[in-house]
Amino acid sequence: MTSRVRIALLLGLAGVVLLTLVMAPMLMSTFPSFLGGGSLTRDDCADDGAVQVTNVSTTARSDIPSDYLEYYKKWGKKIGVQWTLLAAVGKRETDHGRSSLPGVRGGVNYAGAAGPMQFLISTWGGKAKIKIPSKFNGYASDGDDDGIADVYNPADAILGAAKMLKRNGAPADLRRAVFAYNHAIWYVDQVLEIARRYAADGTLDVPPEADPACDEPIVEAAPSDLVAKILAYALAQRGKPYIWGGTGPRGYDCSGIIYMAYRSAGLSIPRTTFGQWPFGQKVAKGEEKAGDLVFFNAGPGTSSSSPGHVGLVLSPGKMVEARCTLCGPIKVTTYRDRPNIVGYTRPLRNPAVLAQIKRLGAT
Known part of the structure; x- marks a missing residue:
């Protein structure tokens, strides 16, 4: 072995030893007996x-x-x-x-x-x-x-x-x-x-409260087959990105996912949050049900009388939400702890929607 090779090997070994001395105090509490699955x-x-x-x-x-x-x-x-x-x-x-x-x-x-x-x-x-x-x-x-x-x-x-x-x-x-x-x-x-x-399943791909295994009870608890279709569509979009103006299939904005969820059940409602707010029958706080909409005073140009953000109620306290570009993917979130709720509406009680439901013969 040449002297040059010996020197290179010694330098490499010294580097490994130095790295070990630096990293060991931090790693000792992390990995012993831990990576055993x-x-x-x-x-x-x-x-x-x-x-x-x-x-x-x-x-x-x-x-x-x-x-x-x-x-x-x-x-x-x-x-x-x-x-x-x-x-x-x-x-x-x-x-x-x-x-x-x-x-x-x-x-x-x-x-x-x-x-x-x-x-x-x-x-x-x-x-x-x-x-x-x-x-x-x-x-x-x-x-x-x-x-x-x-x-x-x-x-x-x-x-x-x-x-x-x-x-x-x-x-x-x-x-x-x-x-x-x-x-x-x-x-x-x-x-x-x-x-x-x-992680229980060894992955990190599913956002909190977005496990498909949890969908069935939510859909089964819907008050009607029509609402079940609306919820099932919205839940299936979780993990997709927020896209301003989006109505799928790649991504949605807050009102876009609701618009398409209702369309999946054969119903037509306004496309935008500003149109959806006056469209549905107003619902008192605490009386909202699955399929209703919850509105927020959020976003540019909005106010307490003209909310700019909306979510689809899954059950009291929970909604499907496409929030914003930097807020992560579409997911199930809670809403009762949010400070800027404007109110709730029930699109299914709008006269035009009632007529559509009658034509469909839906329940």
């Missing part, structure tokens, strides 16, 4: 207000502390990101708060990050604990309703992380969302691999 089970799709925890692999069940799992599931569902993604970030950052490294339970680490989800204090809001409500710029959140957004409190930190991932691309563009959390390709790859291991 395990049997998978599926969520039962129940939505009784309780946090469902059956949608986890045996690997996740044995690795994630029960309180952290509850927070991941709760805030993932509430904010609209994959709970597995939240859990993977928590694992990668601090081993779900079990790490003894600086900044996890107090103070900050060498980079100025703190808490179980390792927020930069500047990103959290300027200080570790912020009284809520107060004015600040950041992701500081109060996840346990104690009036304090505490970066060291997992209930608060996981909610903040969910908001950050959502703001940066989740649940659709996961690589972008994770890269925004930590600007390193290797970090993105590791987080997504952990998330897949935590």
Whole structure:
């Protein structure tokens, strides 16, 4: 072996050793005994207000502390990101708060990050604990309703992380969302691999509350066969992109998906949100049913008397929604926690639609 080759080999070995020394403290809490897989089970799709925890692999069940799992599931569902993604970030950052490294339970680490989800204090809001409500710029959140957004409190930190991932691309563009959390390709790859291991079906492709296995109960609960057709069409469009002016099949805007859902059942209603709002019979809050529309004061040129956004009610509190270009794909969301609801309407009670239903002989 020539001296030049020996030198090259020694330099390469030194590089590997250096990389190992740098990465080992971060990786030790992440991967030992973790990548072993395990049997998978599926969520039962129940939505009784309780946090469902059956949608986890045996690997996740044995690795994630029960309180952290509850927070991941709760805030993932509430904010609209994959709970597995939240859990993977928590694992990668601090081993779900079990790490003894600086900044996890107090103070900050060498980079100025703190808490179980390792927020930069500047990103959290300027200080570790912020009284809520107060004015600040950041992701500081109060996840346990104690009036304090505490970066060291997992209930608060996981909610903040969910908001950050959502703001940066989740649940659709996961690589972008994770890269925004930590600007390193290797970090993105590791987080997504952990998330897949935590996922019940081993994938990250289905947005929250968009599992086709959950469709059947929703459709079966429809008050009529006609409404069932409308809901089935809208649910089948989940995962497609928001496209302004879109009426499918590649993508839709908020009113476009509703217009086409009604068309799929043989009914004609106005195409735009501005036309749909005065068209249906007004429905009192709390009396809305599947097939009704819920309207929001959102978008340019809109007001409380001229709403610019609309969703299709699936059941009280849930709707199918095509929200905006940057809001991710069409999906099932909640609406009762939204602050800008204008009202509800029932297009099926419009006289023109009643005449169409009579001609169709539909029920």
